[in-house]
Amino acid sequence: MRLSPALRLGRRPVGRRGAAVVGEAAAVMGPPRRLPARGPGLVVGLVLALSWLGGTQAQGMCEPPDRLQSAELEEKFSTMNSFPIGSTVSYICRPGYVRIPGKSLTRTCGEDFQWSPTEELCTERKCKHPGELGDGFVNVTDLTFGSKATFSCRAGFRLRGASEITCVIKNEGVDWDRDLPLCERIPCKPPPSIANGHHTEAASYVYQTAVTYTCDEAPKGADPFSLIGSATIFCTYDADLNGVWSEEPPQCKVVKCENPKVENGKKTGGFGPLYTYRDSVMFECDPGYVMNGSEVIFCGEDNTWSPPKPTCKKITRSVCGAPEITHGVVIPAKSVYEGGESVQIKCSAHCTFPHGAEEMTVTCQGQNTWSSLQDCACGPMSSGLTPHINYGKVIDGQKPAYSVGDMITIECYTGYTLHGEARIQYIGENRWVPAVPTCQLSAYITAIICVIVAVIVFLAAFWAYKKFFAQNGKRDSTPCTAEYKICKA
Known part of the structure; x- marks a missing residue:
């Protein structure tokens, strides 16, 4: 058996691609011609030329595989620069990744000089769900x-x-x-202490905790203390989520106002020898006099009456006192009006004049007489009703009717989740703050219902499928009728 020159020199065959390269070289050099015997040096030169023309692919080699995001080559393969066709390399998953079940951690150099498979060999690891967060x-x-x-x-x-x-x-x-x-x-600092007074105690002072202040008893024979300001404050929070009290604490101090007297007038309410904070007195003028100022005054924290005491002005032929109107206001508001001067009277909310209008104009006719003066009649004031909560109920604070400031607590039935605040406050006109929450089916119950519906649909489809093929089977197995036999013949 004769060996090729390449085999005699101990080199591998150049393969198909190498043969193609040799053919191209032969075409360039022209038709073969007989060469004089030059010895082994000529053969060696030809082999080197073919090796140079074929390159790595002529020898059937793959370049190092591309870098994968999820895995890296084992260390023994990481330093190799070329790989023969059919060779296999092994990978290990990078930190944070885990092997895809059923997928091999190897890749192979194919005859097309490409590595397979081309997709990722590992997938990202997953953390467990961190769990629910109370409140x-x-x-x-x-x-x-x-x-x-x-x-x-x-x-x-x-x-x-x-x-x-x-x-x-x-x-x-x-x-x-x-x-x-x-x-x-959110916690608050302990409520401030006040002079001559004290507040209720609590185990802790946190969001929505309320404290109420009370003045101390005055020593025997001394004037009593008056509470100036809001008696109750509560713990809330600021924009930085720091606990703060809703307002400054009240003060306890002695307040005394002098006994008020109005010339040409008299008291109709608030009689007493001593007047303290927020005590009130009501006046009216004697016949033939009209009042200039407010008929009701209050004892203020600075020991003075507010608004100031009224005066009683003698009625002349051409003037009128302010019209007295129930459940309404006078525009413009003055104590005395000249004869012929007109004013507008506007009824309060939910009130109207007997003929249905909410406003009317009257004119001073002198001698404290007004034209067409009528009182406003008011219908019943609507109060808040308990809000209807689908799939939920009120568990605290429920009443037949609500006043401004009343609070209720809402809870959803089992299997439903509350969306919104559980505790809301009535602010009037059947409105609540925050808005009335809703109860929605929880994701777990929704998933169960979806599974049940899917099973029902599957069983219905299976029943229809079975019934259809059962009817076809009966039709196919029915004995031939006479007409069928005739047609078949």
Whole structure:
């Protein structure tokens, strides 16, 4: 058996591509011609030329595989620069990734000099769901390595701990880099103490805790203390979620106003020898006099009457006192009006004049007489009703009717989730703040219902399918009738 020159020199065959390259070289050099015997040096030169023309592909080699995001070559393959066709390399998953079930961690150099497979060999590890946050909310869009979970608290609470955690590599796996935070009810400092008074005590002072102030008893024979300001304050919070009290505490001090007297007038209410904070007195003028000022005055915290005491002016032929109107206001408001002067009277909310109008104009006719003066009649004031909560109920504070400031607490039935604030306050005109919440079916119950519906649809489809083929089977197995036999013949 004769060997080719390449085999005799101990080199591998150049393969198909190498043969093609040789052919191209031959075409360039022209038709073959007999060469004089030059010895082995000529053969060696020809082999080197063919090796140079064929390159790496002529020898059937793959270049190093592309870098994968999820895996890296084992160390023994990472330093190699070329790989023969059919050779296989092994990978290991990078930190934060895990092998895809059923997928091999190897790649092979194919005859097309490409590595297969081309897709990723590993997938991202996943952290467990961080769990629920009491009195707060968890926002998680993904659980894969590198993803984040953020936290927030409902009104009146603030986070204690990190507001964001990240899924990171930990203990040869992945886990969250921090512990779950807590939502704590926003605390306030203890309520301020006041002179000559005290407040109610509480085990702790946190969001919505209320305290009430009371003045101390005055020593025997001394004037009593008056509470100036709001008696009750409550714990709330500012824009930075720091606990603050709703307002400054009240004051306890002695307030005394002098006994008021009005010339040409008299008291009709508020009789007494001593007047303290918020005591009131009502006056009326004697016949033939008209009042200039307010008929009711109050003892203020600065020991003076507010508004100032009225005066009584003698009625002349050409003037009128302010028209007395029930459930309405006079525009413009004055104590004395000249004869012929007109004013507008506007009824209060939910009130009208007997003929249905809400406003009317009257004119001073002198001698304290007004033309067409009528009182406003008012219908019943509407009070708030208990809001209707679908799939929920009021568990605290429910009444047949509500006044401004009343509060109720709402709870959803089992299987439903509350969307909104559970505790709301009535502000009048059948309105609540915050808005009345709703109860919506929880995601878990929704998933169960979807599964049940899917099973019912599947069973219905299976029943129709079975019935259809049962009828076709009966039709095919029915004995031939006479007409059928005739047609068949």
